[in-house]
Amino acid sequence: MDLSSFLQNVLNGLAIGSVYALFALGYTLIFSILGIINFAHGAVFTLGAYFTYTLISGQFENNGLLKGVNLFPNGSPLAGSAWGFALSALVGSVLAGLVAVVIERLAFRPMRSRGADPLLALVSSLGVALVIVNLIQILVGAESYSFPDGIYGDLPGALLFKLGKKTIIIRTVQVIIFGVSMVLLLILGLVIGRTRTGKALRAVAENPGTASLLGISVDRFIVITFFLAGLLGGLAGTLVGSSFGIAGPYFGVTYGLKGLAVIVLGGLGSIPGAVLGGLVIGLAEAFVPADYSAYNQAVAFALLFVILLVRPQGLLGKLQIQKV
Amino acid sequence: MPLLELNNLSVNYGAVQAVRDISLTVEAGEIVTLIGANGAGKTTTLRAISRMMKPRSGTLSFDGHDLLAVSADVVVRYGVAHSPEGRQVLARQSVADNLELGAFIRRDSAQIQADIRRMYERFPRLGERRGQLAGTLSGGEQQMLAIARALMSRPKLLLLDEPSLGLAPIIVLEIFGIIKELNAQGVTILLVEQNARLAMQSSHRTYVMEAGQITFSGPSAELANDERVLHAYLGG
Ligand SMILES: Nc1ncnc2c1ncn2[C@@H]1O[C@H](COP(=O)(O)OP(=O)(O)O)[C@@H](O)[C@H]1O
Ligand SMILES: [Mg+2]
Numbered sequence: 001m002d003l004s005s006f007l008q009n010v011l012n013g014l015a016i017g018s019v020y021a022l023f024a025l026g027y028t029l030i031f032s033i034l035g036i037i038n039f040a041h042g043a044v045f046t047l048g049a050y051f052t053y054t055l056i057s058g059q060f061e062n063n064g065l066l067k068g069v070n071l072f073p074n075g076s077p078l079a080g081s082a083w084g085f086a087l088s089a090l091v092g093s094v095l096a097g098l099v100a101v102v103i104e105r106l107a108f109r110p111m112r113s114r115g116a117d118p119l120l121a122l123v124s125s126l127g128v129a130l131v132i133v134n135l136i137q138i139l140v141g142a143e144s145y146s147f148p149d150g151i152y153g154d155l156p157g158a159l160l161f162k163l164g165k166k167t168i169i170i171r172t173v174q175v176i177i178f179g180v181s182m183v184l185l186l187i188l189g190l191v192i193g194r195t196r197t198g199k200a201l202r203a204v205a206e207n208p209g210t211a212s213l214l215g216i217s218v219d220r221f222i223v224i225t226f227f228l229a230g231l232l233g234g235l236a237g238t239l240v241g242s243s244f245g246i247a248g249p250y251f252g253v254t255y256g257l258k259g260l261a262v263i264v265l266g267g268l269g270s271i272p273g274a275v276l277g278g279l280v281i282g283l284a285e286a287f288v289p290a291d292y293s294a295y296n297q298a299v300a301f302a303l304l305f306v307i308l309l310v311r312p313q314g315l316l317g318k319l320q321i322q323k324v
Numbered sequence: 325m326p327l328l329e330l331n332n333l334s335v336n337y338g339a340v341q342a343v344r345d346i347s348l349t350v351e352a353g354e355i356v357t358l359i360g361a362n363g364a365g366k367t368t369t370l371r372a373i374s375r376m377m378k379p380r381s382g383t384l385s386f387d388g389h390d391l392l393a394v395s396a397d398v399v400v401r402y403g404v405a406h407s408p409e410g411r412q413v414l415a416r417q418s419v420a421d422n423l424e425l426g427a428f429i430r431r432d433s434a435q436i437q438a439d440i441r442r443m444y445e446r447f448p449r450l451g452e453r454r455g456q457l458a459g460t461l462s463g464g465e466q467q468m469l470a471i472a473r474a475l476m477s478r479p480k481l482l483l484l485d486e487p488s489l490g491l492a493p494i495i496v497l498e499i500f501g502i503i504k505e506l507n508a509q510g511v512t513i514l515l516v517e518q519n520a521r522l523a524m525q526s527s528h529r530t531y532v533m534e535a536g537q538i539t540f541s542g543p544s545a546e547l548a549n550d551e552r553v554l555h556a557y558l559g560g
Contacts, residue, residue, distance in 0.1 A: 199421050200428060203414050209376060210412045215400035215429035
């Protein structure tokens, strides 16, 4: 492999890996607080992509209750400019965050308030995921949707760099994905590490009983956590969807599974672990030769398997004897 | 009207009744101790007051508020701070962050920082270890942190659950000194203690609990000389 294809692979890997990180962080946040995996997270990812698509295109195909609907006959006011895309991505992600809050109310809180086994909440979140996927199908059909061209406005589609005789292509989408993900991860890290809200959130994660004795409303912080997780998941869905298209209602399932590989690889409950795990898996996939790209999906899990043999706690996880 | 008033309060763990029909009051400015053997229901009583637990029946009021109507995070806002059994510091956060979180219900950040500095003066060992994770402190230091953290909410009433448990005698004396000092500054205290003699010496009134019920109560000085209490709890 020459230098230019090496660099090209690294760029591709970092871009997709940063989305994995963004998405997986949603799992991590909820896992840190409740100690369970939210299986509806992949569905929230999917919804985020559809929400943003609706805002920026609003045009639906030939199946589902919304068939043939065109919300913006003269074109969406948000299409065609970088700011329009930013705004629709923001609104789409916020809506996904709100859906996550509703999921918490419906699938998690009733179980928690009855003191049910956490495993039950896991199953009910799986149920919610199926309901969402089916609702999407009923509304807009099972076909794939592509974001309209030119959603980034005047930004060039790609930057080309000459390296000797070869050319390295940096697609604008990749820069956006990587930049947005990294900035968000950094902000989130600062918020959780430094601010009063972040400290309270970590207190709830460590010991909800003690947190409530300090005046922290545990339920409220659980809602905040679900909102943040849904926001990150919805944004990841938006970024992937705007770059590769939305592959249908089951779009998020693969990402959901890969996200699980990411958090286990990085270390359950570890925020830096989710980021590192995402980047590692993204890079590993990027280096799969084109001839074998059909096996792309297997890479994450093969890598996971090998690393867990050596480090059962994941890359940055601490060995937990028991939850405190 | 007493600051804290429990009337016929009962608390269960599932089918097990841990506290049965107890009535208890604490007046503003008092130090009241609750003593009794292991398993008598002392911790459960404190957990009911701070609403870590839901009492099964009875009434519970503090400073004009019905505590049965609210959850634990609201009880703190009314002015009750609970330093729980087993200290329960946030092991994965620094000493400074534990103190800051103790003031979670307050918004006056300048005052909060001033209070944290005062805590470091009162508990110099916490000051020396302010950047350390709380889980790495010794037992005595964690106990001081738990008390300091509870004080950071500027409570009217401080609930202390066995602050001397597992500590060296010299540190126990230090902690009782601090309790008296806090009380002199106007903090009302409800203290649960195994060390009955010391607790009675340091308090105005005492309640004795046995198998979930209150069996004796009165001024500490009188109870400390009561034959029955003497026999059962003071080893003489
Ligand atoms: N989490 C619990 N589940 C069930 N029973 C409990 C629990 N905690 C305490 N108990 C029971 O409640 C009773 C009172 O306990 P506790 O209030 O901790 O007593 P004390 O603090 O006086 O030692 C004991 O019989 C104890 O076994
Ligand atoms: Mg106890």
